[in-house]
Amino acid sequence: MTAAEIAVGVLVLVSAFLSMAAGIGVVRFPDVLTRLHAATKPQVLGLATVLLAIVLQVPTWGVLTTVVLIMTFQLLTQPMTAHMLGRAAYRSDHVRRDLLIVDDLGRDIAEHDQEPDLSPDR
Amino acid sequence: MTFLALVSILAGVMFGIGAIAALARIIRGPSILDRALATDVLLAIAICGLGAEMAINRHTDTLVVLLILSMFAIVGSIAIARFMAKQDAS
Numbered sequence: 480m481t482a483a484e485i486a487v488g489v490l491v492l493v494s495a496f497l498s499m500a501a502g503i504g505v506v507r508f509p510d511v512l513t514r515l516h517a518a519t520k521p522q523v524l525g526l527a528t529v530l531l532a533i534v535l536q537v538p539t540w541g542v543l544t545t546v547v548l549i550m551t552f553q554l555l556t557q558p559m560t561a562h563m564l565g566r567a568a569y570r571s572d573h574v575r576r577d578l579l580i581v582d583d584l585g586r587d588i589a590e591h592d593q594e595p596d597l598s599p600d601r
Numbered sequence: 602m603t604f605l606a607l608v609s610i611l612a613g614v615m616f617g618i619g620a621i622a623a624l625a626r627i628i629r630g631p632s633i634l635d636r637a638l639a640t641d642v643l644l645a646i647a648i649c650g651l652g653a654e655m656a657i658n659r660h661t662d663t664l665v666v667l668l669i670l671s672m673f674a675i676v677g678s679i680a681i682a683r684f685m686a687k688q689d690a691s
Binding site: 498 | 637645682
């Protein structure tokens with residue numbers, strides 16, 4: 480049992496724990512936005528730890544470059560997914576407004592609806 | 602039993618709990634957005650599971666699968682979110 484083996488084991492366990500936490504959060508949380516908060520953790524951090532474990536186990540340049548590519552694509556695409564899901568949830572009233580503390584977007588939309596002539600370029 | 606074998610059992614149990622919880626949300630989910638989100642979580646857990654299996658068994662056979670999944674996981678959720686109608690409750 481070497482130090483690298485222990486590091487790989489700990490990293491894999493962190494990723495597995497994050498995945499379990501995301502699953503439990505997706506089941507337990509009350510609406511789409513809070514579930515979004517729970518669900519986006521393993522998609523980035525869990526994947527990062529598991530990719531680090533792969534690099535530790537097979538430390539070659541080919542694996543390292545592929546891992547960097549995978550992480551780059553994940554970091555590019557997952558925020559877009561989360562943003563689009565949250566936007567669709569807000570627009571289609573799947574948000575529980577009694578759970579919101581501050582609703583900046585609602586305030587902005589209300590202001591825009593009151594004075595539609597001040598922004599003719601939209 | 603070696604250390605990594607023990608780690609693989611523990612990680613498998615935790616990945617399994619997460620995947621079953623995401624499946625429960627896919628089945629129960631009140632709106633289609635919940636289902637899309639839970640599908641994303643299930644896919645992320647699958648990606649992490651594939652990577653963990655590679656790290657534990659010390660090979661890189663499915664690294665390309667991870668690359669393709671991380672590139673194209675975006676398509677389904679964005680299509681659902683973009684083309685969702687306002688009255689679509691299911």
